[in-house]
Amino acid sequence: MASKKQTLKFKAKTAQNKKVSQKIGDAFLYQLIDDDDGPSASIPKKGRGAIRDHLSHRLSALHQRAILIEQELQQLDDGRFYRTCIFGSARIQHDTPEYANVFQLARMLAWRGIDILTGGGPGLMEAANKGALQGQREKASSALSFGISIEGGFEREPNLHLDIKRHHYKFSSRLDDFMRLSHSIIVTPGGIGTLLELFFSWQLLQVKHLSQRPLVLLDSKFWGGLLDWLKHYPLKRGLISQGDFAPIHIVNTPEEAANIIIAHAEKSWKWAKKNGIKSKEKKRDRRKR
Numbered sequence: 001m002a003s004k005k006q007t008l009k010f011k012a013k014t015a016q017n018k019k020v021s022q023k024i025g026d027a028f029l030y031q032l033i034d035d036d037d038g039p040s041a042s043i044p045k046k047g048r049g050a051i052r053d054h055l056s057h058r059l060s061a062l063h064q065r066a067i068l069i070e071q072e073l074q075q076l077d078d079g080r081f082y083r084t085c086i087f088g089s090a091r092i093q094h095d096t097p098e099y100a101n102v103f104q105l106a107r108m109l110a111w112r113g114i115d116i117l118t119g120g121g122p123g124l125m126e127a128a129n130k131g132a133l134q135g136q137r138e139k140a141s142s143a144l145s146f147g148i149s150i151e152g153g154f155e156r157e158p159n160l161h162l163d164i165k166r167h168h169y170k171f172s173s174r175l176d177d178f179m180r181l182s183h184s185i186i187v188t189p190g191g192i193g194t195l196l197e198l199f200f201s202w203q204l205l206q207v208k209h210l211s212q213r214p215l216v217l218l219d220s221k222f223w224g225g226l227l228d229w230l231k232h233y234p235l236k237r238g239l240i241s242q243g244d245f246a247p248i249h250i251v252n253t254p255e256e257a258a259n260i261i262i263a264h265a266e267k268s269w270k271w272a273k274k275n276g277i278k279s280k281e282k283k284r285d286r287r288k289r
Contacts, residue, residue, distance in 0.1 A: 082265040083115035083146070085178050087197040088124030088188035098124060101218065102188050103131035105254035110135025110143035112262055117182050119174075120147020120158040120165060124188050129161035146181065150174050175200050179210060183268060184261050186216045187223075205247050206240075214264050215247040216257050223250055 086106060092098050106116045106128040116132035118125040125147070132145040147162040151169060158165055168174035175197065187198045198217075204210040217223040227250065234240045251257050 085182035089190035106131030
């Protein structure tokens with residue numbers, strides 16, 4: 001919160017430009033976000049349209065900068081760990097078969113040193129994070145339990161089974177983080193949010209914005225109808241291709257899902273070893289990330 005002195009200073013500066021208050025207000029906002037282009041000399045002096053164009057240019061530059069930073073982060077992390085992202089409903093309770101299956105799946109993956117990444121909320125996200133910590137303790141593995149939380153809906157508070165927490169205010173940036181931080185994807189039963197995560201991941205694979213990786217759907221009874229519809233309508237009408245289904249693996253048990261992810265992880269670790277990159281680090285070092 002701004003101090004009283006800062007507030008008075010801001011009011012005084014605004015009062016000096018009272019005749020053009022709206023334009024100056026917009027320009028002053030621009031000056032606040034202009035971090036490295038020098039003082040306000042570059043701020044357009046006239047016209048809301050010019051100010052809007054200038055801000056749009058700045059926003060585009062920031063997006064490009066974010067892409068470069070993401071690429072640098074990926075280069076730093078390549079081959080040093082393997083992490084799978086588990087999506088699923090926040091509404092499913094702990095006394096259900098779905099919860100037990102996701103818990104066991106995450107537990108088995110953690111036995112092998114595979115990190116678990118979720119939305120950090122309740123329901124099946126909690127089951128995955130809880131299973132990850134259980135497996136980590138049982139085998140003294142290097143696996144970590146990650147949670148990327150969001151405000152609103154059914155995910156009001158992060159669950160209590162997280163080694164590393166991150167928070168987002170927008171679903172779009174959260175989805176990008178899920179993709180950047182993971183090497184494979186498991187989708188368990190869920191609603192609109194889970195469907196969004198499924199199709200977001202799937203499209204990035206389709207257009208090769210993600211490297212090829214397994215996209216595992218757990219519970220054929222739940223997902224089978226959706227895949228049948230996609231093959232009967234969009235596929236038959238030529239709106240998608242048969243090859244688009246290549247990353248999809250539909251399974252019924254935690255063991256089946258774990259086997260697919262572990263096989264992919266082992267290939268990644270072999271690649272890392274071949275390229276002289278350590279694929280496992282001490283847990284206390286990795287917690288610094």
